[in-house]
Amino acid sequence: MAILMVSVCAGTSCHLLGNQAIVDVLENMPPSLQKQVKFGYTSCLGDCGEGPCVTIGDKVLKHASPERVLDMIKEELAAKK
Amino acid sequence: MNSLSEITVIKRKVLKEVATLAWADRLGEIDALPKQLTKEGITNYRCCEYRERAILVDRIKLALGATIDGEDEERLSSIAEEKIAQQETDNEQPLISVLAKACDRCPIDKMVVTNACRNCVAHNCRNVCPRDAITIVNQRAYINRERCVECGLCAKACRFSAILMIERPCTRACAVGALQPGANKITEIDHEKCVECGACIEACPFGAISERSELLSVIALLKDKDVSTQALVAPAVAGQFGPMVDWPRVVSGLKKLGFSGVVPVALGADVVGKAEGEELAERKQEGKILFNSCCPSFKNLIRQKFPSLAHAVSGTKSPMLVTAELVREAAPTAKLVFIGPCLAKKGEAKHEGNGLIDAVLTFEELTAMLVSANINLAECEPAVSSEGEPMPSARGLNFAKAGGVLAAVTGTDRDEETKAIAVAGLGNCQDLLAKIARGTETYDFVEGMGCEGGCIGGPGTLVNTKAAVRALQKTTEKKKKGVA
Numbered sequence: 001m002a003i004l005m006v007s008v009c010a011g012t013s014c015h016l017l018g019n020q021a022i023v024d025v026l027e028n029m030p031p032s033l034q035k036q037v038k039f040g041y042t043s044c045l046g047d048c049g050e051g052p053c054v055t056i057g058d059k060v061l062k063h064a065s066p067e068r069v070l071d072m073i074k075e076e077l078a079a080k081k
Numbered sequence: 082m083n084s085l086s087e088i089t090v091i092k093r094k095v096l097k098e099v100a101t102l103a104w105a106d107r108l109g110e111i112d113a114l115p116k117q118l119t120k121e122g123i124t125n126y127r128c129c130e131y132r133e134r135a136i137l138v139d140r141i142k143l144a145l146g147a148t149i150d151g152e153d154e155e156r157l158s159s160i161a162e163e164k165i166a167q168q169e170t171d172n173e174q175p176l177i178s179v180l181a182k183a184c185d186r187c188p189i190d191k192m193v194v195t196n197a198c199r200n201c202v203a204h205n206c207r208n209v210c211p212r213d214a215i216t217i218v219n220q221r222a223y224i225n226r227e228r229c230v231e232c233g234l235c236a237k238a239c240r241f242s243a244i245l246m247i248e249r250p251c252t253r254a255c256a257v258g259a260l261q262p263g264a265n266k267i268t269e270i271d272h273e274k275c276v277e278c279g280a281c282i283e284a285c286p287f288g289a290i291s292e293r294s295e296l297l298s299v300i301a302l303l304k305d306k307d308v309s310t311q312a313l314v315a316p317a318v319a320g321q322f323g324p325m326v327d328w329p330r331v332v333s334g335l336k337k338l339g340f341s342g343v344v345p346v347a348l349g350a351d352v353v354g355k356a357e358g359e360e361l362a363e364r365k366q367e368g369k370i371l372f373n374s375c376c377p378s379f380k381n382l383i384r385q386k387f388p389s390l391a392h393a394v395s396g397t398k399s400p401m402l403v404t405a406e407l408v409r410e411a412a413p414t415a416k417l418v419f420i421g422p423c424l425a426k427k428g429e430a431k432h433e434g435n436g437l438i439d440a441v442l443t444f445e446e447l448t449a450m451l452v453s454a455n456i457n458l459a460e461c462e463p464a465v466s467s468e469g470e471p472m473p474s475a476r477g478l479n480f481a482k483a484g485g486v487l488a489a490v491t492g493t494d495r496d497e498e499t500k501a502i503a504v505a506g507l508g509n510c511q512d513l514l515a516k517i518a519r520g521t522e523t524y525d526f527v528e529g530m531g532c533e534g535g536c537i538g539g540p541g542t543l544v545n546t547k548a549a550v551r552a553l554q555k556t557t558e559k560k561k562k563g564v565a
Contacts, residue, residue, distance in 0.1 A: 012452055017094075018090050020323075
């Protein structure tokens with residue numbers, strides 16, 4: 001099974017705009033998702049001010065919220081199958 | 082930490098925009114900010130954009146360090162001008178204010194009968210009510226407000242859970258009862274009772290309670306190249322700026338921002354731990370109790386509600402002030418800015434600081450300043466510590482979490498006979514102090530912390546307590562292994 005790479009921008013701007021909430025949901029993903037997703041951090045995606053930014057596979061999600069991140073992860077996983 | 086709600090994000094955006102204008106000397110343009118922010122998508126109060134803007138005006142006033150309690154219709158740009166001219170922050174004004182326009186005037190009645198009431202035959206609610214306050218009106222239980230004492234027994238007795246016991250989030254969060262519905266049901270703060278813990282700010286789901294910032298005066302200090310400004314950073318800093326930012330990066334980022342020196346307050350905590358340990362030994366011999374002196378909310382609580390226990394508070398100064406004295410010795414003319422998770426430190430700096438501390442920022446405010454100055458801590462080159470630079474111990478760093486002060490003061494080779502306890506959360510502190518005042522419980526040492534989890538659970542933090550504890554553990558483990 002291909003692993004979906006997710007990276008959360010941990011730059012100071014995204015941090016201020018609330019990337020913590022996204023990290024929280026990624027750390028507490030259901031086991032079924034945990035097996036298919038690997039997440040890490042990046043220091044800046046160059047879209048400060050439109051954060052929090054998250055890269056999911058090869059797509060960049062701006063103004064990310066925990067719900068939108070999870071939805072997009074599920075979409076990307078479904079598209080891969 | 083402020084949970085990451087829309088409210089938190091709005092507050093941070095306001096701080097960031099105000100800081101951006103301040104850096105660029107463009108505060109004259111601040112009158113356009115409320116409109117700009119609503120255009121950028123801040124629309125939370127669904128009634129209309131105008132109300133949103135009126136609330137944003139109040140948020141901006143607080144960010145500028147002004148009060149919102151007055152009736153004045155002054156323009157933001159003139160307030161900003163005054164504040165810049167004023168130089169020093171006006172600390173006589175209340176720190177925490179209610180944004181009357183944002184307050185939703187939540188219901189005052191605590192006991193509420195809902196539609197779920199089926200007018201059953203048993204009428205457990207009526208039977209259990211000690212004041213005969215419940216009658217049946219229109220096929221439903223009705224609570225006579227004159228008689229109801231809000232004991233909640235009816236809510237517990239109803240098999241349909243049809244009676245709710247609700248309380249305003251702000252009044253429930255305030256352990257000292259400083260918040261009450263005032264005129265027009267808008268919450269009012271009794272500043273005589275308030276201990277400045279900030280719990281109400283986090284509790285209000287409408288973001289209707291907020292604090293004044295000293296952002297402007299710090300930016301003015303940093304812009305003045307003739308002034309040396311030193312940052313005193315609280316031990317709770319661990320993990321505050323995200324997973325990629327360690328202490329050396331914080332140091333380098335703060336220097337980039339304009340601070341000429343960055344000093345960990347954990348150094349002062351090390352001194353305090355030792356001094357209070359000695360105090361504890363002395364007091365134990367005299368059969369007296371000792372309280373920690375580092376939490377200003379805890380101290381305010383004692384001063385206001387348990388004056389008979391005031392003698393128990395340690396005579397040692399707090400780590401913030403001890404560190405300030407250390408820095409002052411080395412740099413007599415420097416301006417000192419304390420940066421931490423705490424609101425009550427602003428009051429402590431004013432009342433006990435003897436002018437040592439020039440301003441107090443929260444981690445949240447500092448981060449807004451960094452972003453407005455385009456500094457990304459995650460991409461800062463880690464600062465290299467110079468040889469012989471004093472480093473705090475793990476014990477000093479652990480002052481940041483509940484139980485850390487107790488561990489430092491009682492020492493690792495804790496005397497078996499020392500009876501010590503750590504409490505966190507203002508309500509818990511109050512319960513324990515009441516027992517001690519009554520004499521039903523006795524201790525040699527009490528660590529009291531106003532915030533749940535200790536300082537890392539403070540209102541000015543950016544990450545949740547769990548993540549902060551994890552980061553703190555990582556730092557202290559490194560220390561123990563001898564890695565810088």
